[in-house]
Amino acid sequence: MLGIKRMWHQRIIFSTWWLWIVLLWPFPSSAKVVDRVVAVVNDQVITLSELDQAAAPYYQKFLSRSIDPTEREALLERIRHQVLQQLIDEELTREEAKRLGIKVTPAEIESAMENMARENGLTLSEFQERLKAQGIDPQEYRQRLADQLLRLKLVNVQVKGRIVVTDEEIKEYWKKHYVSGHKRFFLQQIGFLVRNPSEEKKKMAKAQAALKELEKGVPFAEVARRYSELPTAKDGGDLGYFDLKDLSPEVREVVKTLTPGEYSGIIKGPGIIQIIRLKALDEEVKKPLSAVKDEIRRKLYQEKVDQRFKQWLKELRSQSYIEVLL
Structure with missing residues (x-):
């Protein structure tokens, strides 16, 4: 705080001295200010010429086309403000690197x-x-590269050691970006046909007996062969793959809740009583996880590095004296 007060005291003295120069010195009426301070970062300054030099590629890219003068001026100001924030971050980065003894050699540049x-x-x-x-x-351009290299070294010191990408995060990213979302369900069935209402009680008793066998841990295929009255019984109840849209409403709602290996309770439908098991669930995959796991890990790692570095810069800004004069 004392340093800031001293800085302002020096500015007051400087401003007073400059005021006397302005009052006493006979400037030509056509004189122009060729440069000025646009930001103060701790005890360093950023000038307008430095800002314009850093922003030159953006000027060339966005201002070269023919646009309305008012829009052009507004765009120029936006570019300057954005680039100025970058220059402030770079200055803070340089100061912190200096404090930590981190350097970039000419050979590295x-x-x-x-x-x-x-x-x-x-x-x-x-x-x-x-x-x-x-x-x-x-x-x-070399200086810009030096700033980038300095940032990378700072990231290694301040950020990277604290970042971990878990296998679960990789799997979630893969599911979101490499799995189409189209699912096919391999179903097994134990079923009992109800040809008329008088049969329902008898068929329900058979279904309950089959369900008790499953609850004892008897394999589904074995129970299907012993109890099911449907043609699929000989194949252990295997029905094959289905899209959800191909299933009857009462079966569809149950199947959506099952995970592979789970079986349902007793499902009653028109003319049938059945027990359904989800044997397998296949999703259309653009690339297998094993083929893209390392690529995903690098991507997620870099995203976390960038996020953590931004947070670190935010904390560094809060501890620094920054004044924008643009």
């Missing part, structure tokens, strides 16, 4: 430049010429 050139299918000199053609100073 040069290696990163060469990698960028290689990824674009260019030699280093060709890559630098392309940067110049786009209005980007290669040295400024």
Whole structure:
């Protein structure tokens, strides 16, 4: 707090001195301010020229097309404000890295430049010429790379060690993005036909006897062969695969609640009393989990790193003196 007060005291002295200069010095009427401070970050400043230099690629991308002057000015301000926030974060990152003794060497920066050139299918000199053609100073680009490398090193120190991606998270992501959602149900059945109302009591008793056998742990296929009156009895009650839409309403509602290996209670329907077991559940899969597990882990890990880094930056901002003068 004392440092902030001293800073403001210095500003008051500076402002007073500058006011006397303005009053006494005969400036030409056409004089222009060529640069000014747009943000203060602790004891460092960010100037308008630095901001415009960092924002130049965005100006070129978004302001090169013909647009209304009013809209152009509004877009220019939005770009400046967004890029300024990035510059503030980079300054905070540099200061924290300095405090922790984290550095980026010239060799690391040069290696990163060469990698960028290689990824674009260019030699280093060709890559630098392309940067110049786009209005980007290669040295400024090197500084941007240095800031990115510094951030990566900070992430390793402050963030990565605290992040874990579980197998359950990977499986949930896979289900959401690699499974189509189309399900097919392999069903087994123990059934009793009710041809007229007088048979219902007798058939219900048989169904209850079969259910008791299942509750004792007797395999479903064995109970089906012994009790079921349907043609599927000889196959252990196997009915095959069905979509939900192909099932009768009373069976559909029960099957939706079953997990593979579970069987239902007694289900009464028109002309039939039955017990249903869900033997297997198949879902249409774009790629098997084993084929994409590592890819998903990396993606989820990076998402967590980015999220944690943003939170860390937010905490760092709350502990820093930041003033935006744009």
